[in-house]
Amino acid sequence: MSKNVSAPEIERLIQLLARLPGLGPRSARRAALHLIQNRDKLLEPLASAIRTAADKVSVCGQCGNIDAANPCSICTDPRRDPGVICVVESVADLWALERASAISSRYHVLGGTLSPLDGIGPDDLNIASLIERARAPNVTEILLAVNATVDGQTTAHYITDHLENANVAVSRLAHGVPVGGELDYLDEGTLAAAVKSRRPF
């Protein structure tokens, strides 16, 4: 750590800002300075926004999304298809699918992936609650929108195995060429998958 040269109140702020992803000690220092030098336009509004978030935002007891309401506004939205549950690893993935308006379903946030090497087993994830939700009579499809990584796919297989008695269709995201992607830059696995799943033009 570099030497503390400012007031303890400022150092404390720098220290906490440095723990945000994307900010190191140096940029946290710059951010703190920027905050303090823009008291009315940034420091005060951020103070109240953080206070509000701390007071109002919580984890949805049903799906694991983060929202000001519990159950969250997605779980209670009557326009969404209650028959499909889209399973994601994290809230960030849920938000990404929502930004893309990719699906109008309910969600279920696992909170990570199975990872025996890191000691993360089924009980550390929201898998039991998913199995239970999948057994509801109106649920017809579970879309496993997990990352295309080894851990993600392991998790998908584990969940599929445990959904056998649940009387639901289990689906996964398609592999293929990203929209706007150039073939020359794609890995062989993706290209092979895109050819195998080719569709009529």
Next chain:
Amino acid sequence: MSKNVSAPEIERLIQLLARLPGLGPRSARRAALHLIQNRDKLLEPLASAIRTAADKVSVCGQCGNIDAANPCSICTDPRRDPGVICVVESVADLWALERASAISSRYHVLGGTLSPLDGIGPDDLNIASLIERARAPNVTEILLAVNATVDGQTTAHYITDHLENANVAVSRLAHGVPVGGELDYLDEGTLAAAVKSRRPF
């Protein structure tokens, strides 16, 4: 802007975090999520640290430093040489000199540099208050620790001109090879300056 997919309370937090230097819209989203998912360890402490900073920290009326005390703890430190005023462009530069323990003087923060193209004139900077401080009988030296940029040097010349009647020595930082620097990577101006100012070994 990308679509808002989370609660307004969260979007507001993301929006404000995105205005910190070093964070864009995407990393602000990640930072907000990280904050909310680490309520006890990060969100609550940061809320109180920002509140404390907003309440206690202010600009020193004498030198322009930022501190919990006004005048700041540097201006009131009896161990520091009151005869030397080290002039810097920004609080960030002041902190950099303090981290380096480079000088045990008082400071004066200009708040920028003269920049006719950007419409920044002498009245927009803390120059008048510097001239006044320099006239105090116990002040013997003004060290112009401004950046070695065109604007920085213009500002240094302007200040030097206006200090003529103040009966103080005016100095500037030495140019030379950065400690740990390799000659091959240095620009010609720095190398020429380092040779010109060579010192006995």
